[in-house]
Amino acid sequence: MEGVEMNKSYKLLIIDDNKETLSMLHAFFSKKNYEVVSSLSGLDGLKLFESEKKGFDLVITDLVMPNISGVAVISIIKKKNPDTPVIAITGWGEHPEALASEAKADLILSKPLQLDELEVSILDLLSIKK
Amino acid sequence: MEKDKQTAPTIIGLSPNVVKTKELINHVADTGLNIIICGESGVGKEVVAQNLYHRSPRKGKPFVKINCAALPEGLLESELFGFEQGAFTGAERRKRGKFELAHGGVLLLDEIGDMSLSLQAKLLHVLQSGEFSRLGSEKELKTDTWILAATNHELEEDIKNEKFREDLYYRLNIIKIYLSPLRERPEDIPVLIDYYLKKYSPRFRNNSLNPDYSLIEKLQEYHWPGNVRELQNVLKRILVLGNWEEIVDELTRSTYAKNDSTSDKASSKEPSVVSDILNSADGPLQNLESFSLKDIKRRALNRVEKEAISYVLDRTDWNRSKAAKILKISYKTLLYKISDLKIVPPKKF
Ligand SMILES: Nc1ncnc2c1ncn2[C@@H]1O[C@H](COP(=O)(O)OP(=O)(O)OP(=O)(O)O)[C@@H](O)[C@H]1O
Numbered sequence: 001m002e003g004v005e006m007n008k009s010y011k012l013l014i015i016d017d018n019k020e021t022l023s024m025l026h027a028f029f030s031k032k033n034y035e036v037v038s039s040l041s042g043l044d045g046l047k048l049f050e051s052e053k054k055g056f057d058l059v060i061t062d063l064v065m066p067n068i069s070g071v072a073v074i075s076i077i078k079k080k081n082p083d084t085p086v087i088a089i090t091g092w093g094e095h096p097e098a099l100a101s102e103a104k105a106d107l108i109l110s111k112p113l114q115l116d117e118l119e120v121s122i123l124d125l126l127s128i129k130k
Numbered sequence: 131m132e133k134d135k136q137t138a139p140t141i142i143g144l145s146p147n148v149v150k151t152k153e154l155i156n157h158v159a160d161t162g163l164n165i166i167i168c169g170e171s172g173v174g175k176e177v178v179a180q181n182l183y184h185r186s187p188r189k190g191k192p193f194v195k196i197n198c199a200a201l202p203e204g205l206l207e208s209e210l211f212g213f214e215q216g217a218f219t220g221a222e223r224r225k226r227g228k229f230e231l232a233h234g235g236v237l238l239l240d241e242i243g244d245m246s247l248s249l250q251a252k253l254l255h256v257l258q259s260g261e262f263s264r265l266g267s268e269k270e271l272k273t274d275t276w277i278l279a280a281t282n283h284e285l286e287e288d289i290k291n292e293k294f295r296e297d298l299y300y301r302l303n304i305i306k307i308y309l310s311p312l313r314e315r316p317e318d319i320p321v322l323i324d325y326y327l328k329k330y331s332p333r334f335r336n337n338s339l340n341p342d343y344s345l346i347e348k349l350q351e352y353h354w355p356g357n358v359r360e361l362q363n364v365l366k367r368i369l370v371l372g373n374w375e376e377i378v379d380e381l382t383r384s385t386y387a388k389n390d391s392t393s394d395k396a397s398s399k400e401p402s403v404v405s406d407i408l409n410s411a412d413g414p415l416q417n418l419e420s421f422s423l424k425d426i427k428r429r430a431l432n433r434v435e436k437e438a439i440s441y442v443l444d445r446t447d448w449n450r451s452k453a454a455k456i457l458k459i460s461y462k463t464l465l466y467k468i469s470d471l472k473i474v475p476p477k478k479f
């Protein structure tokens with residue numbers, strides 16, 4: 001598969017405790033030819049992040065989740081892998097945005113998400129990273 | 131106490147809640163992120179805090195605990211931040227606060243839910259800036275402390291009732307560890323009993339003195355308002371008095387007494403209808419995460435239906451076709467409801 005540069009798809013890790021949001025994001029990015037791994041909890045998301053040898057190109061995480069919050073996910077990922085871009089998404093009426101930016105999220109978006117815009121931001125972040 | 135400093139107390143249990151708690155501890159102990167540990171009194175919040183500390187790179191550094199419920203506001207403030215000589219009457223010499231003492235280590239803010247709003251604001255400022263000053267001084271001191279907070283309050287409720295600051299909650303709640311009440315994880319009771327019997331008394335090391343299975347089963351049905359701490363006390367009493375049956379019976383009897391009255395201490399914080407429903411026959415809710423209005427509605431409806439049907443059945447001496455007519459449902463529906471809602475005919479003596 002080496003050399004088929006055009007087909008090389010980006011690998012995303014998406015974490016959200018809301019099933020609907022998660023499957024919507026999963027479906028959208030899979031259709032767009034991203035390689036998507038998704039998780040319903042911060043803890044499982046971190047485990048996936050740690051066990052993925054080749055790493056992820058980008059992580060999208062919800063902020064308010066039980067046990068391990070999105071803020072924790074971002075801090076832990078940024079500590080282990082400062083170069084991995086992370087996008088935080090927050091629900092309506094929740095206010096941990098300040099914490100997310102302190103944790104060095106690259107971008108904070110609020111729900112409802114405009115998927116096309118989200119993809120533009122992802123491509124932006126990925127091109128900066130290169 | 132000294133021994134506690136060397137090793138973390140063992141967390142005993144095999145319920146999903148305990149297993150998950152241990153997994154969380156292993157995963158987050160090295161992050162230094164703020165953590166809230168919540169659960170009823172005696173469920174093991176402090177044990178969790180100590181395990182976090184012992185598995186963290188801060189092990190060996192100070193572990194400082196302060197109980198935010200035990201002190202009046204002014205005193206708590208000076209305990210937390212310290213004071214300069216002459217900061218207030220009685221401040222005869224400079225005193226370092228818990229933030230200073232915990233520098234480089236861990237500060238456990240126990241019963242954080244009981245902290246006053248004005249002190250919450252001051253604490254928030256310290257957490258945001260990483261700086262504090264002693265009372266009576268302008269000088270800002272840097273603090274590097276890992277903050278663990280414990281509470282038996284439902285802070286989400288306290289926020290709604292404006293007793294807890296939402297911004298402080300978000301800052302502490304980077305990671306949350308919830309310990310469920312012992313009555314919701316009866317599978318932990320036999321292993322806890324085994325562990326503590328062996329710990330308290332060498333006589334139990336050889337397994338021959340272990341209690342009857344039926345007694346353990348009774349203990350698993352008890353509602354343990356004081357959770358693991360209460361279990362420890364019961365076991366100590368049993369060891370002193372040497373009589374399992376008597377003590378277990380005493381507990382069980384007090385359970386029935388409690389069920390008769392509506393003012394059960396463990397649930398007095400909640401509106402009684404809701405707490406009744408939460409503990410209703412089809413199983414208590416595991417925790418707030420599984421709380422949903424839909425579920426409450428279903429449980430409430432079931433309960434009302436059950437009461438109404440039982441009432442009519444009583445009045446008709448369990449004549450089910452008569453009862454169905456009164457209730458204006460079909461005979462078949464009534465039979466289905468009787469079994470679905472587990473309505474049992476009164477025992478005839
Ligand atoms: N899972 C467990 N395994 C072993 N011991 C436990 C466990 N949970 C609690 N204990 C013991 O029960 C007692 C009470 O626990 P702890 O002091 O941690 O409770 P707490 O939640 O902090 O209670 P409080 O809200 O009253 O402060 C302690 O002696 C502790 O060692």
Ligand SMILES: [Mg+2]
Pocket residue numbers: 175176240280
């Ligand atoms: Mg405690």
